[in-house]
Amino acid sequence: MTDHAGTGHAELTASFTELTASFTELYGHAPEGVWAAPGRVNLIGEYTDFNDGFVMPLALPHAARAAVARRTDGELRLHSTDVPGGVVSLRVEELAPRSGHGWAAYPAGVVWALREAGHPVTGADIELTSTVPVGAGLSSSAALEVVTALALNDLFELGLSAPELAVLGQRAENDFVGVPCGVMDQMASACCTEGHALYLDTRDLTQRQVPFDLEAHGLRLLVVDTRVKHSLGDGAYAERRAGCEAGARALGIPTLRDLPYDGLGDALGALEAAGVDESVVRYVRHVVSDNHRVERVIELLDAGDVRAAGPVLDDGHRSLRDDLRVSCPELDLVVSAAGAAGALGARMTGGGFGGSAIVLVEDSAADTVTKAVVEAFTSAGHAVPGVFPAVPSAGARRLVPAGPAA
Numbered sequence: 001m002t003d004h005a006g007t008g009h010a011e012l013t014a015s016f017t018e019l020t021a022s023f024t025e026l027y028g029h030a031p032e033g034v035w036a037a038p039g040r041v042n043l044i045g046e047y048t049d050f051n052d053g054f055v056m057p058l059a060l061p062h063a064a065r066a067a068v069a070r071r072t073d074g075e076l077r078l079h080s081t082d083v084p085g086g087v088v089s090l091r092v093e094e095l096a097p098r099s100g101h102g103w104a105a106y107p108a109g110v111v112w113a114l115r116e117a118g119h120p121v122t123g124a125d126i127e128l129t130s131t132v133p134v135g136a137g138l139s140s141s142a143a144l145e146v147v148t149a150l151a152l153n154d155l156f157e158l159g160l161s162a163p164e165l166a167v168l169g170q171r172a173e174n175d176f177v178g179v180p181c182g183v184m185d186q187m188a189s190a191c192c193t194e195g196h197a198l199y200l201d202t203r204d205l206t207q208r209q210v211p212f213d214l215e216a217h218g219l220r221l222l223v224v225d226t227r228v229k230h231s232l233g234d235g236a237y238a239e240r241r242a243g244c245e246a247g248a249r250a251l252g253i254p255t256l257r258d259l260p261y262d263g264l265g266d267a268l269g270a271l272e273a274a275g276v277d278e279s280v281v282r283y284v285r286h287v288v289s290d291n292h293r294v295e296r297v298i299e300l301l302d303a304g305d306v307r308a309a310g311p312v313l314d315d316g317h318r319s320l321r322d323d324l325r326v327s328c329p330e331l332d333l334v335v336s337a338a339g340a341a342g343a344l345g346a347r348m349t350g351g352g353f354g355g356s357a358i359v360l361v362e363d364s365a366a367d368t369v370t371k372a373v374v375e376a377f378t379s380a381g382h383a384v385p386g387v388f389p390a391v392p393s394a395g396a397r398r399l400v401p402a403g404p405a406a
Contacts, residue, residue, distance in 0.1 A: 041221075046320055046324075107145070
């Protein structure tokens with residue numbers, strides 16, 4: 001089965017019209033524009049971004065969209081068509097970190113981060129809607145942050161670049177919401193381009209758009225949304241981040257990025273000899289090896305040997321499952337069922353403990369693999385997963401009501 005279909009031009013145009021009308025009815029005046037920012041799926045490089053490492057996400061067609069108009073009276077009014085409840089009204093000068101507000105904390109945090117950075121945001125009316133599945137590990141929160149940041153950057157003529165907007169979105173999530181994420185999700189939403197994967201060095205934010213035309217190779221990348229989120233994930237991200245930082249301190253390096261792959265064996269031995277907790281040893285092994293896997297996938301894509309990336313995905317999943325221990329039975333089932341049905345490779349993607357997995361398949365085998373995964377879930381008594389192709393899509397942009405998206 002397939003769902004979460006991609007968003008094409010007709011859908012974007014319809015969304016522009018519907019959101020403009022909804023905004024106007026809600027606030028009593030028209031918005032000054034409508035903006036979109038996508039969710040993302042990460043091809044390879046997990047839990048590496050907060051270690052100054054390498055990642056390789058691509059933007060999805062699924063996006064958060066925001067209709068926005070400026071205010072000059074210090075009032076911030078927020079509404080989501082996806083969440084029950086009315087307008088959330090806040091005062092921009094009273095925004096404070098860790099002050100709650102539920103879903104509204106993500107756009108409110110962006111306003112706070114912009115003002116903290118000295119940008120004169122004097123209020124706004126914002127209506128949001130999103131097709132990014134929530135809880136699927138596809139960065140629905142980053143999409144909200146980036147679309148808000150882009151709209152305010154345009155309307156208040158702040159002149160910020162896409163990477164600068166991404167960093168502000170990360171600060172909103174880290175300091176205002178209180179989630180210690182790295183910068184990958186926001187950078188993917190802000191900077192990805194259609195038909196490409198984003199090879200990102202999270203230390204200095206240098207990036208390269210890598211052509212990723214699976215159709216030309218007769219391949220497809222499937223996203224399998226398990227539709228589960230285990231409570232074990234609560235706090236686990238922060239614990240692993242702290243463990244990685246402890247490993248770097250024990251090795252006397254700034255971050256795990258600074259440990260070369262060919263020195264990993266000696267480093268692990270030194271950690272074990274020093275009596276460092278075995279979980280820290282495992283985390284170090286995962287991060288350093290996953291940085292190496294990113295570099296390996298880049299080599300394969302540059303050489304045009306996309307199929308050979310499949311085993312690298314499999315290896316990445318084993319590392320996430322066994323060393324980082326952030327997988328779960330449903331994610332493991334996707335990987336095993338897909339592999340048994342002929343997939344070239346598969347791994348969990350995102351923070352884990354539920355969410356989604358990606359599966360690289362021959363285009364001709366996509367339906368067979370999808371059926372096998374769905375049947376495996378049904379046999380195990382799990383909810384039917386959502387399956388859809390990951391189509392490398394455009395990053396954040398302003399929409400227009402007619403013609404190609406801006």
